[in-house]
Amino acid sequence: MILSTSIHLAKTYLEKGETIGLPTETVYGLAGNIWDTRAIAKIYEVKARPQSHPLIAHVANWHQVQELADDIPTIAKQLAEQFWPGPLTMILKASSKVPQEAVAGLSTIAIRMPDHPLALKLLSSLKFPLVAPSANPFGKVSPTSAMHVFSYFKGKIPLTLDGGNCEVGVESTIIGFDEDAIVIYRQGIIGKEDIQKAFPQIPVYYDNENSSKYPGSHRSHYSPQTPLVVTEDLKDTLKKYEGKKIGLLTLNAFEAEYPDIVIRYLSPNNSLKEAATHLYEYLHELDALGLDIIIAELLEPSEIGIVLNDRLIRASTSIV
Ligand code: TXA
Ligand code: MG
Numbered sequence: 001m002i003l004s005t006s007i008h009l010a011k012t013y014l015e016k017g018e019t020i021g022l023p024t025e026t027v028y029g030l031a032g033n034i035w036d037t038r039a040i041a042k043i044y045e046v047k048a049r050p051q052s053h054p055l056i057a058h059v060a061n062w063h064q065v066q067e068l069a070d071d072i073p074t075i076a077k078q079l080a081e082q083f084w085p086g087p088l089t090m091i092l093k094a095s096s097k098v099p100q101e102a103v104a105g106l107s108t109i110a111i112r113m114p115d116h117p118l119a120l121k122l123l124s125s126l127k128f129p130l131v132a133p134s135a136n137p138f139g140k141v142s143p144t145s146a147m148h149v150f151s152y153f154k155g156k157i158p159l160t161l162d163g164g165n166c167e168v169g170v171e172s173t174i175i176g177f178d179e180d181a182i183v184i185y186r187q188g189i190i191g192k193e194d195i196q197k198a199f200p201q202i203p204v205y206y207d208n209e210n211s212s213k214y215p216g217s218h219r220s221h222y223s224p225q226t227p228l229v230v231t232e233d234l235k236d237t238l239k240k241y242e243g244k245k246i247g248l249l250t251l252n253a254f255e256a257e258y259p260d261i262v263i264r265y266l267s268p269n270n271s272l273k274e275a276a277t278h279l280y281e282y283l284h285e286l287d288a289l290g291l292d293i294i295i296a297e298l299l300e301p302s303e304i305g306i307v308l309n310d311r312l313i314r315a316s317t318s319i320v
Contacts, residue, residue, distance in 0.1 A: 023163025
């Protein structure tokens, strides 16, 4: 696999029906031409993704949305104007042109415009939108750098477009429309409050039933190789694993009484946004050290804190 910043090279591979690593502001994707069913098949194969999990389409402009979706609610256009390019994915009614393979046979399609200069440049240079799931083998930690994609898929895909470290660091917020309301299926950095602030007249609610409308919301997800314990009581948990090789993931300023633990501070500045940027990065780092255990401290349950805790809990082997 080549790591490159060449849009031209990326374009050439995609036009040939290849799948490539794509940088976005959230996490890296495994991208292919949405109209090319062989490219889509390759994405599922490389990722070992269950066929029942649909892919997100990534677009360069509103025209492509109109090509992919029918009966688009007015509010969808307004949300796009407000939040795109950015980490907001909208589930719309799929047009009849959309290959069944891209949407796992559903009648809907998830669409977003990523906020990353290289991704936008690439998408604008292509005559087709890209489908892209996160570029991790099914169930593993999402990649936030080109090197992460390289270690997962070297020898399996020809190229990853190297766009540096992902700024947002967690997957996009996924919303759908229920009559006049907005439903949040997966929360990312854009939360209910952000949507409500922009559109105070529209009801917004969480899909608490994890309904069949959102395949892929498994409890277990994003897992490192090393066992991961999440905890609210760091001191107590550390005591329990005394003598083990421990990696510790915490927000900041932990007074380490244990000399042998490897610590990663998610945000020395106490910013949960910064913590989001580093969450997967540090999980990857700690996971590569051959430790016995990674212990992660749950964050304060503010809007972003809840999002990060959700990802940590899904990645964990146990919660204490
Ligand atoms: O930030 C992101 O969204 C990243 C970057 C690469 O854009 N992509 C990403 O894709 O996280 P993935 O495939 O790892 O997660 C997409 C989720 C899956 O759980 C999938 O089931 C759901 O979105 N999804 C996709 N299309 C859908 C649809 N039509 N209806 C309901 N859920 C859908
Ligand atoms: Mg994923």
